[in-house]
Structures are given as C-alpha cells and as structure tokens.
Amino acid sequence: MPNILVVGSQWGDEGKGKIVDFLSNDATVVVRYQGGANAGHTLVISGKKYVLHLIPSGILNKKICVLGQGMVVDYNEFIKEISELSKLGISTTPENVILDENAHLILPYHLIIDAITGKEIGTTGRGIGPAYIDKIARKGIRAKDVGSMGLEEKINKNVGYRNHQINFYLTDEITRRETIRTLCRKNPFLEQFIDDNCYIDAKKVYNDLMEKKQLFSLFIRDAKPILIEAASRCSLLAEGAQGIHLDIDNGSYPYVTSSNTGIGGALNGLGIYVDFDYRIGIAKAYTTRVGEGPFPTELNNPLGEELRQKGGEFGATTGRPRRCGWLDLEVLKKSILASGINYIAMTKIDVLSSLNSIPVCVGYNKSEGASEQPCYEYQNGWNQDISNAKTFDELPTNCQKYVKKIEELLKTKIGIVSVGADRDKTIVIKELN
Numbered sequence: 001m002p003n004i005l006v007v008g009s010q011w012g013d014e015g016k017g018k019i020v021d022f023l024s025n026d027a028t029v030v031v032r033y034q035g036g037a038n039a040g041h042t043l044v045i046s047g048k049k050y051v052l053h054l055i056p057s058g059i060l061n062k063k064i065c066v067l068g069q070g071m072v073v074d075y076n077e078f079i080k081e082i083s084e085l086s087k088l089g090i091s092t093t094p095e096n097v098i099l100d101e102n103a104h105l106i107l108p109y110h111l112i113i114d115a116i117t118g119k120e121i122g123t124t125g126r127g128i129g130p131a132y133i134d135k136i137a138r139k140g141i142r143a144k145d146v147g148s149m150g151l152e153e154k155i156n157k158n159v160g161y162r163n164h165q166i167n168f169y170l171t172d173e174i175t176r177r178e179t180i181r182t183l184c185r186k187n188p189f190l191e192q193f194i195d196d197n198c199y200i201d202a203k204k205v206y207n208d209l210m211e212k213k214q215l216f217s218l219f220i221r222d223a224k225p226i227l228i229e230a231a232s233r234c235s236l237l238a239e240g241a242q243g244i245h246l247d248i249d250n251g252s253y254p255y256v257t258s259s260n261t262g263i264g265g266a267l268n269g270l271g272i273y274v275d276f277d278y279r280i281g282i283a284k285a286y287t288t289r290v291g292e293g294p295f296p297t298e299l300n301n302p303l304g305e306e307l308r309q310k311g312g313e314f315g316a317t318t319g320r321p322r323r324c325g326w327l328d329l330e331v332l333k334k335s336i337l338a339s340g341i342n343y344i345a346m347t348k349i350d351v352l353s354s355l356n357s358i359p360v361c362v363g364y365n366k367s368e369g370a371s372e373q374p375c376y377e378y379q380n381g382w383n384q385d386i387s388n389a390k391t392f393d394e395l396p397t398n399c400q401k402y403v404k405k406i407e408e409l410l411k412t413k414i415g416i417v418s419v420g421a422d423r424d425k426t427i428v429i430k431e432l433n
C-alpha cells in the first residue's frame with residue numbers, strides 16, 4: 001500500500017471515517033493528526049453503527065492507531081472511548097492505541113470556557129479552541145506532563161486565568177451563577193469542577209486528572225518511531241478531522257476550527273515528514289456545514305430539508321441539524337490547491353438519486369455591491385436506486401456522467417464513489433497502488 005493522507009475537502013462530515021475504515025485494511029498504522037473530540041466519525045459495518053470521536057477509524061480493522069502530537073485530547077473522552085470499544089469486543093490496549101506524548105490534553109475548564117465563548121462561531125463545545133489557545137500561549141498541558149513536577153501549580157495558574165475570563169464574559173454575579181448553572185444542567189459532568197461561587201475549582205480539576213491518570217497513562221508514548229517505521233514500509237494512513245474550509249488558515253475565518261486540517265496540519269501533527277503518495281480529498285456529492293459562517297450554495301428551502309433527511313445530516317458529535325446545499329466546485333478547487341489533493345473519494349452520491357436535475361456550482365457571479373451568487377450548471381439526474389451497484393459500470397449512465405463531469409471540471413481523479421453507509425457500499429474506480 002502507498003502512504004496515504006485523507007483530508008476533508010469541504011466543511012467536515014464528508015464521510016472520512018468510512019473511507020479511512022475502508023482503506024485501512026491495507027495499512028499497518030492509522031494516525032489522526034489534529035483536532036479532538038469535536039470530530040465524530042460514524043461507521044456502519046455489517047449494519048452495526050459505531051461513532052468514534054478521538055480514536056482513528058482504523059481501530060475497527062484491528063490496526064495500530066495513533067493519536068498524533070497535533071491533537072488535543074480530552075482524557076475523559078479518551079477513557080470513555082477505549083472502554084466503550086472494549087465493551088464492543090474491539091481490542092484497545094497500549095499496543096494498538098498510542099497517544100503521542102506531545103499531544104495536548106483538554107481539561108474540564110476548556111469545556112467550560114468553550115461553552116461560554118464559542119457561541120458566535122457555533123463550536124461543538126468540546127474545548128478545542130481553548131485548548132489550542134493554551135498550546136499556542138505555551139501554557140498547555142501535554143500528555144507527557146501528567147504526573148510531572150509542577151503540574152498542580154500549572155493547573156492552578158491556568159484555572160486562575162480562566163476564572164478571570166469568566167469575570168470578563170459574565171460581568172455580574174447573577175449572570176455568572178445563572179450561566180454556569182445552565183451550563184452544568186446541559187452537561188452535568190462539569191458540575192463537579194465548579195465551586196460554591198460558580199467559579200472553576202482548580203483542586204477538583206487536578207484531583208480528577210490524578211485519579212484517572214492510571215486509566216490512560218499507559219497509552220502515552222513517543223509515537224514518532226512507529227510512524228517512521230510504517231511510512232518506511234509504505235503502509236501509513238493519516239486521517240484528518242473536519243475539512244479544509246474549517247482550517248484555521250485556509251478556511252472561512254473566523255468561522256473555522258482551531259487547527260490546520262489539511263496537509264500542513266498532517267506534517268506537524270505527525271511530527272515526521274511523509275511524502276504521501278496519495279492525498280485523498282473526501283468530497284460529499286453535495287455540501288453540508290454545521291455551525292456559523294458563509295455557505296454560498298446553501299438551500300434554505302424544502303430541498304435543503306430533503307437532502308438533510310435523505311442524507312441523515314445531523315451532527316455525530318452534537319446532533320445539530322447540518323446546513324445542506326449543492327456541490328460547490330470552487331470550494332473543492334481551493335482544497336485541491338491547499339492540500340495537493342491528487343485523488344478524490346466522492347461520498348453519499350446515493351442521496352442525490354431521486355433528483356431529475358442536479359445543480360453544481362461552477363463559480364460565482366460577482367456583481368458590484370451585491371453578495372456573490374453561485375452560478376450553476378445542471379446535470380441530469382438518474383432517478384433510480386444505486387445503493388446496490390458494485391462497480392462503476394453498474395451505475396446508471398447519468399450517474400456516471402455526473403462523476404465524470406465533476407472529475408473533468410476539477411481536473412482530479414475521482415477514484416472512489418460511495419453509494420451507502422456500509423463498508424461494502426464502496427466502488428473503487430482507480431486502485432491505490
């Protein structure tokens with residue numbers, strides 16, 4: 001197998017988890033390189049549904065799975081995920097799950113601050129932004145810091161700063177108490193970290209980490225030698241979370257996540273250089289977005305609702321309804337440039353099956369003073385169930401034409417087409433070799 005990078009080429013939720021699970025059969029190591037439990041990969045294997053937030057999707061294929069140094073890992077979520085996978089009979093031991101020692105930890109105060117400050121962006125509330133802020137400010141707590149000298153002091157300082165921030169955002173006592181109580185009602189887990197005055201209690205945060213450290217510290221080590229070995233044997237599969245349009249530098253700033261979701265994030269988040277043979281962009285056959293921010297081809301009408309229902313477009317992490325719209329080739333072109341995508345896996349094309357005509361955005365109209373309007377080209381629909389097709393030739397002619405047209409306009413090979421959620425509903429047009 002070649003070394004492969006998988007990135008989301010829209011605003012996340014493109015179906016990376018399914019494709020990584022499919023491709024991981026031939027990999028020895030699957031690594032995630034950025035983000036945290038804001039991601040939610042839904043996998044369906046033989047009709048059984050799995051949702052993963054932190055651990056790479058390769059775990060179901062019994063691969064060595066690495067949480068790379070670029071990730072921000074909520075240790076409580078990590079403990080929960082490995083124990084749930086074990087209950088399902090999926091092995092999660094320090095031999096096959098490795099948490100890189102340089103990865104930063106998400107502590108409960110990051111979740112509290114995210115809940116208070118993340119509304120404008122519509123964050124997932126998983127503490128991602130606040131944890132990356134600490135990392136960049138050089139105040140973060142890395143996996144390898146757990147149990148080290150001075151940790152309690154560091155947590156004390158971080159919590160002190162966060163309590164100042166609470167005062168900045170919730171300026172009077174009544175607002176503070178009400179907001180913190182509401183937040184704890186929504187997420188009762190957080191209540192144990194709040195003191196009587198509705199501030200974050202540093203001692204409780206520290207004690208929780210110390211009590212639980214034996215449940216995850218065995219998984220922590222330097223993952224780089226494992227990644228180097230896999231890359232040298234051409235069997236490394238790197239998995240991104242979110243999509244390139246949520247990238248902190250390449251996305252629709254400020255409506256983005258707090259990490260680099262594309263190839264830049266991959267190289268830094270792995271900590272080793274890999275000349276990926278395939279840089280696979282996952283593209284849904286239409287477009288979705290959760291949270292705030294621009295979305296030129298959004299459908300605020302019954303057709304959008306139809307796509308949402310047919311595609312099951314509800315967030316795997318937050319359950320929020322996803323905003324739905326037509327495929328936007330300008331979005332994909334930007335991602336191709338930003339991450340050097342040389343192969344596309346198109347997902348959920350089956351969701352378009354009942355349409356007579358399918359609009360595809362091929363550019364924008366930029367008239368002076370007005371906002372940009374998408375320009376559409378219309379492709380003929382196929383109006384028949386395609387979910388049992390096993391080869392490209394078995395797809396209806398108009399469906400084949402849809403794929404070929406997009407390939408031609410993007411000048412990038414569409415090598416995989418996915419026609420359903422299950423692992424076996426994947427059509428390979430071009431083998432990865």
Ligand code: IMP
Pocket residue numbers: 011012013038039040121122123124125126127128129241242246255256257258289290291292
């Ligand atoms: P955060 O990553 O939780 O800070 O959220 C920042 C933005 O990224 C928000 O608009 C979220 O809805 C979006 N986002 C984060 N993770 C995902 C994901 O896995 N899929 C889709 N959108 C996401």
